[in-house]
Amino acid sequence: MTTTLPTTTTTERFLREFEVLKFQLQEQNPDWVFKIRNEAIQNFKQLGIPTRKNELWKYTSLEKIVAQEYSHNGVCNRTIQTHPLPWERDGVRAIQYLESIHIVTYNGNYVASLSSTDQLPKSAIVCGFSKACENHAELLQKYFSKIASFEKDAVLALNTAFVQNGLFIYIPKNVSIEKPIHIQNIVDNKEGVYYFQRNIVVLDARAQANIIETYHSSSPGIWSEVNEISVAQEAQLTYHKLQNDLPLLKQITHTTISQAQKSFVHTGTYTMNAQWVRNNLHFLLEGEHTETHLNGLYLTKGNEFVDNHSLVDHKMPNCYSNELYKGIMNDQSTAVFNGKVFVHKDAQKTNAYQSNKNIVLTDEAKIYTKPELEIYADDVKCSHGATTGQLDQEALFYLRARGISEENARALLLKAFMGDVLNTIKLDALKKHLEELINKL
Amino acid sequence: MLKIKNIHASIDGKEILKGLNLEVKPGEVHTIMGPNGSGKSTLASVLAGREEYEITKGEIFFKGQNLLEMDPEVRAREGVFLAFQYPVEIPGVSSINFLKTAVNEVRKHKNLPALGGADFLKLMKEKQKMVEMDTTLTNRSVNEGFSGGEKKRFEIFQMAMLEPTLGILDETDSGLDIDALKVVANGVNLLRSKERAFVVITHYQRLLDYIIPDVVHVLYNGQIIKTGGKELALELEARGYDWVKEEFNEKVIG
Numbered sequence A: 001m002t003t004t005l006p007t008t009t010t011t012e013r014f015l016r017e018f019e020v021l022k023f024q025l026q027e028q029n030p031d032w033v034f035k036i037r038n039e040a041i042q043n044f045k046q047l048g049i050p051t052r053k054n055e056l057w058k059y060t061s062l063e064k065i066v067a068q069e070y071s072h073n074g075v076c077n078r079t080i081q082t083h084p085l086p087w088e089r090d091g092v093r094a095i096q097y098l099e100s101i102h103i104v105t106y107n108g109n110y111v112a113s114l115s116s117t118d119q120l121p122k123s124a125i126v127c128g129f130s131k132a133c134e135n136h137a138e139l140l141q142k143y144f145s146k147i148a149s150f151e152k153d154a155v156l157a158l159n160t161a162f163v164q165n166g167l168f169i170y171i172p173k174n175v176s177i178e179k180p181i182h183i184q185n186i187v188d189n190k191e192g193v194y195y196f197q198r199n200i201v202v203l204d205a206r207a208q209a210n211i212i213e214t215y216h217s218s219s220p221g222i223w224s225e226v227n228e229i230s231v232a233q234e235a236q237l238t239y240h241k242l243q244n245d246l247p248l249l250k251q252i253t254h255t256t257i258s259q260a261q262k263s264f265v266h267t268g269t270y271t272m273n274a275q276w277v278r279n280n281l282h283f284l285l286e287g288e289h290t291e292t293h294l295n296g297l298y299l300t301k302g303n304e305f306v307d308n309h310s311l312v313d314h315k316m317p318n319c320y321s322n323e324l325y326k327g328i329m330n331d332q333s334t335a336v337f338n339g340k341v342f343v344h345k346d347a348q349k350t351n352a353y354q355s356n357k358n359i360v361l362t363d364e365a366k367i368y369t370k371p372e373l374e375i376y377a378d379d380v381k382c383s384h385g386a387t388t389g390q391l392d393q394e395a396l397f398y399l400r401a402r403g404i405s406e407e408n409a410r411a412l413l414l415k416a417f418m419g420d421v422l423n424t425i426k427l428d429a430l431k432k433h434l435e436e437l438i439n440k441l
Numbered sequence B: 001m002l003k004i005k006n007i008h009a010s011i012d013g014k015e016i017l018k019g020l021n022l023e024v025k026p027g028e029v030h031t032i033m034g035p036n037g038s039g040k041s042t043l044a045s046v047l048a049g050r051e052e053y054e055i056t057k058g059e060i061f062f063k064g065q066n067l068l069e070m071d072p073e074v075r076a077r078e079g080v081f082l083a084f085q086y087p088v089e090i091p092g093v094s095s096i097n098f099l100k101t102a103v104n105e106v107r108k109h110k111n112l113p114a115l116g117g118a119d120f121l122k123l124m125k126e127k128q129k130m131v132e133m134d135t136t137l138t139n140r141s142v143n144e145g146f147s148g149g150e151k152k153r154f155e156i157f158q159m160a161m162l163e164p165t166l167g168i169l170d171e172t173d174s175g176l177d178i179d180a181l182k183v184v185a186n187g188v189n190l191l192r193s194k195e196r197a198f199v200v201i202t203h204y205q206r207l208l209d210y211i212i213p214d215v216v217h218v219l220y221n222g223q224i225i226k227t228g229g230k231e232l233a234l235e236l237e238a239r240g241y242d243w244v245k246e247e248f249n250e251k252v253i254g
Ligand SMILES: Nc1ncnc2c1ncn2[C@@H]1O[C@H](COP(=O)(O)OP(=O)(O)OP(=O)(O)O)[C@@H](O)[C@H]1O
Pocket: B011, B012, B014, B016, B034, B035, B036, B037, B038, B039, B040, B041, B042, B043, B085
């Protein structure tokens, strides 16, 4: 047969590409890494690129997007390019007023020369993924592909097979990093390319860190980022993801966070000015008495598409999770929220809350929201809910009747709507930065 | 100041105001009374610029300008203030921020410089005293969780802050206890001046013991069917509306 289904073509393209890269990968990486890659590609072969028939990809034709974007260039497999970096555009770099430990990745590669990791305690580790495979193999083996399982996930499998870039961050026991760590990820390439990045973040017992990831790219392509994060007992992590500067690039992120007992994690995912984004955020609650907060804000316009899928897996008793995602959809844009809370049989005394609220500003804008609770324990407190509406016309009139312009009245109401997500951000500079970005929308 | 000429207004295809005429001069206080559903709040909404109402006929002039051509915010800046019968709760919008935005947009319209933080707080304090407004309320979101009486008091407080030329009070007295009623009435009386006029919509003559009107109108079935002095309110309280309706019907038929 000369005609094949597009599914077969894109999947096969990746498989072929792996064959080509295979020997290079085998040479570059230690055996244990290559072994994982091999398993991953076998797994990917079985699964194939997800189509809309896959329930988890119902609103997103990944297969179509990959076929479109995956031009002749294929997988980006370059080594570091350095000066001059072409990405330094106005306002891209800084979160104003944020005093941070700055880490830069460029096309997925860690750029030591632009990072300020000297401010970290000596015992902490920050290095590129490939380097970590060599220098910190013993540590890395415990986490790479151990936190996030690719068994049922083609995107994860693909990332695992190909990835050579990304970061390894290790914060040892009892170490508190006061200053936020700002990871600035920059992708720059003129042609359609598939990028893979893997970040592995480990907070050992009682460690503390605040991490902010921002993404910047003016080029097209697909960017697959996988984060495997381990938060050991009594450790505390806040993890913010700001997807604001992605006018052309399509981004698929997958973050799995595993939490040991009495750990605390707060995540914030803020998406605006991004053409096409899919975020998977999974929490595995592996110890008792953990606390988890998942906050999200997505503001879409034009024909942007933002899809947030989350899973909170309550495996142990006495854990608390609270999820709040809010979205405002304008023009012909589309957003998807799918949040699942899973409470295992043994996870008694679970407290799990989930809420998704949306404002749709036009007739053409769309939101597909699906909050899901699956509970197998009997002594739990759980709630979930989703609302979708328009801007409150009564409130709008009330404000205008006091002399406030329609534009300002709308802005006041939208800001009020976003308030309870923004108010959870304890880093004032980040909050202010977000507010300014929102004002400019 | 306000001239309403033969106004017809409908909502969802149903005519509510059916040829209403009213003229209010500077310094005057007009009271509008009338049975439930007669169109009092509709009139107030039409004056404030609610877009759901369709004006099928008639004209309204405010200070010589065509009011119907103005957006609600422009009317407010020009000096029309409606104290709502049912003020809406706006969670997440702080009362102070709301008031400051409103005051400064009105000031801008009048070519006055914006009030800075300190000046604004000073003004707020002064007006708060005037309507004996609980200061903790202004630290909350607009109307959120306010009691019925608190909402009404907050409306009068906003009026005091914005200093309109025409204040329309839609049943501001409903749901107020005697003390609150006095406070609200006192607030209105303090705002009364030669330049400023009020249209007070009420069901109870009680309010008129405190805010003494110059004219009392009866609104019935979308029209003003009787106009009199303040003694008309007392008569309505004693006798109800039937006799006015009958009198009007006779006049129409006869
Ligand atoms: N959307 C609508 N569609 C049809 N009729 C409406 C609509 N909104 C209001 N009305 C009707 O318009 C009429 C006038 O209402 P309005 O609120 O102006 O009365 P009111 O005189 O203020 O009454 P009250 O004394 O009870 O406050 C009522 O019969 C009401 O049911």
